[in-house]
Amino acid sequence: MKITKLEPEKKQGLVVVITGKGKGKTTSAxxxxxxxxxxxxxxxxxxxxxxxxxxxxxxxxxxxxDLVELTPTGKGFCGIQGNPYPFEEHRQNAxxxxxxxxxxxxxxxxxxxxLDEINNALELKLVDLEQVLNIxxxxxxxxxxxxxxxxAPPEIVEIADTVSEVQEIKHAYRRDIExxxxxxx
Amino acid sequence: MKITKLEPEKKQGLVVVITGKGKGKTTSAxxxxxxxxxxxxxxxxxxxxxxxxxxxxxxxxxxxxDLVELTPTGKGFCGIQGNPYPFEEHRQNAxxxxxxxxxxxxxxxxxxxxLDEINNALELKLVDLEQVLNIxxxxxxxxxxxxxxxxAPPEIVEIADTVSEVQEIKHAYRRDIExxxxxxx
Numbered sequence: 490m491k492i493t494k495l496e497p498e499k500k501q502g503l504v505v506v507i508t509g510k511g512k513g514k515t516t517s518a519x520x521x522x523x524x525x526x527x528x529x530x531x532x533x534x535x536x537x538x539x540x541x542x543x544x545x546x547x548x549x550x551x552x553x554x555d556l557v558e559l560t561p562t563g564k565g566f567c568g569i570q571g572n573p574y575p576f577e578e579h580r581q582n583a584x585x586x587x588x589x590x591x592x593x594x595x596x597x598x599x600x601x602x603x604l605d606e607i608n609n610a611l612e613l614k615l616v617d618l619e620q621v622l623n624i625x626x627x628x629x630x631x632x633x634x635x636x637x638x639x640x641a642p643p644e645i646v647e648i649a650d651t652v653s654e655v656q657e658i659k660h661a662y663r664r665d666i667e668x669x670x671x672x673x674x
Numbered sequence: 675m676k677i678t679k680l681e682p683e684k685k686q687g688l689v690v691v692i693t694g695k696g697k698g699k700t701t702s703a704x705x706x707x708x709x710x711x712x713x714x715x716x717x718x719x720x721x722x723x724x725x726x727x728x729x730x731x732x733x734x735x736x737x738x739x740d741l742v743e744l745t746p747t748g749k750g751f752c753g754i755q756g757n758p759y760p761f762e763e764h765r766q767n768a769x770x771x772x773x774x775x776x777x778x779x780x781x782x783x784x785x786x787x788x789l790d791e792i793n794n795a796l797e798l799k800l801v802d803l804e805q806v807l808n809i810x811x812x813x814x815x816x817x818x819x820x821x822x823x824x825x826a827p828p829e830i831v832e833i834a835d836t837v838s839e840v841q842e843i844k845h846a847y848r849r850d851i852e853x854x855x856x857x858x859x
Contacts, residue, residue: 490749494728495859497852505697505857511838513692513702520704520731525856527734532856543679546705549712552738564675601856633857650851652843653696661835667682671710671717671786672690672818672836674680 502632504625504649508608508641511657512673518603518637519546525633526556530600533593534559537583537610537638541565541572544674558599562586563606567613583615587624594628601633608638608645618644687817689810689834693793693826696842697858703788703822704731710818711741715785718778719744722768722795722823726750726757729859743784747771748791752798768800772809779813786818793823793830803829 505521507514515536522532534550540561550557563586565572567579594602604624610616621636625648628634636645646652661669668674690706692699700721707717719735725746735742748771750757752764779787789809795801806821810833813819821830831837846854853859 490726492728493726495853495855497854499852501851501854503846503851503854503857506843507698508843509841511840512690512836513698513705513838513840516705516709517698517702518705519708520698520701521857523704523708523734524701524730524859525734526737527730527732528855530856541675541678543677545709545712547712549708549710549738552711552741553734554737556737633854635857646843649844650846650849651697651857652845653698654841654843655696655698656694656839656841658691658693658831658837658839659834660837661688664835666686666688666835667684668680669682669686669688669818670680670713671715672688672706672820674709 500631502628502630502634503651505635506641506645506649506652507637507655508639509655510639511655512660513655514637515605518605518635521601521635522550522557522603525601526553531598532557532601532603533599534603534605535586535590536561536563536605537586538563538566538579538606542674545671560589562589567615580615583610587616587620590624594632601635603635606638607636608641611642612640618642621645685816687813687815687819688836690820691826691830691834691837692822692840693824694840695824696840697845698840699822700790703790703820706786706820707735707742707788710786711738716783717742717786717788718784719788719790720771720775721746721748721790722771723748723751723764723791727859730856745774747774752800765800768795772801772805775809779817786820788820791823792821793826796827797825803827806830
């Protein structure tokens with residue numbers, strides 16, 4: 490059987506938004522990182538609001554031949570039970586992350602930039618809509634930009650090329666099954 | 675900041691189903707493969723109906739230190755325009771894949787088994803519901819089983835621990851943007 494190797498006539502950076510309440514948003518972004526690495530493309534992942542709980546992808550991406558760089562920039566989910574950090578601290582972290590995004594975006598080193606949980610950071614007002622729209626306006630035309638997190642605002646959906654909403658049909662935690670490594674973190 | 679390392683009191687294999695028409699099902703499964711690899715877990719991916727078009731994950735997983743094995747077993751999407759293979763040939767491929775699934779599942783070598791597009795293979799009658807239910811009944815209790823593809827049947831959803839439905843809000847191809855490497859394949 491002949492294997493077809495696709496090659497777009499026009500290479501084009503896509504804006505991809507993965508939103509919704511179900512499992513599979515960050516996970517999907519990690520899949521695109523893996524797929525990009527398979528093509529030899531370089532990927533930068535900046536995680537908003539994550540950093541206080543270890544997740545397997547932190548070490549997973551290290552296996553990918555220096556093709557994928559991942560930086561958790563946060564202190565966990567702002568406002569949820571058990572998170573001890575005040576709003577101002579979360580916002581400062583997210584604002585610092587935006588500076589990093591801009592720097593990575595303009596570096597020319599990456600073909601794919603993943604802004605994990607940025608939709609959530611927007612919803613929680615750790616970053617402002619105008620700041621995110623500026624990222625979208627300033628991105629190099631060949632750079633893929635992937636944005637994950639619940640509650641993507643309509644202004645971002647409007648601009649994006651591909652938008653998926655992951656709905657929860659059921660989730661193990663609702664039956665008190667603990668998060669399992671490899672699957673949930 | 676202290677980083678929490680979760681560790682479930684009870685390790686438990688989960689059945690995860692990622693279905694729906696939107697982008698992010700196979701991608702999400704690849705993310706779980708990457709995450710699992712980060713934990714040093716071994717993953718087996720068997721792709722149904724895929725094999726005729728190169729996708730970046732084929733090479734991406736090779737970078738993961740021999741932790742992830744991927745086997746495309748198919749000849750493309752049965753019945754779609756441009757696919758030259760008869761139904762019987764697609765079904766035979768899928769039936770052979772089921773034997774491989776059983777062998778890998780019972781080998782004890784893997785902590786995570788991904789059956790990519792098996793829901794689709796079910797819908798197209800390349801495999802039978804009873805065959806897939808048998809896989810679910812026979813799986814070792816600590817093995818994670820991830821099943822992707824559109825149209826997951828209610829009998830599988832019923833058994834699964836976590837089910838997400840990825841809805842398409844929009845997709846670049848509807849505006850005639852070609853599939854882009856790293857993102858779409």
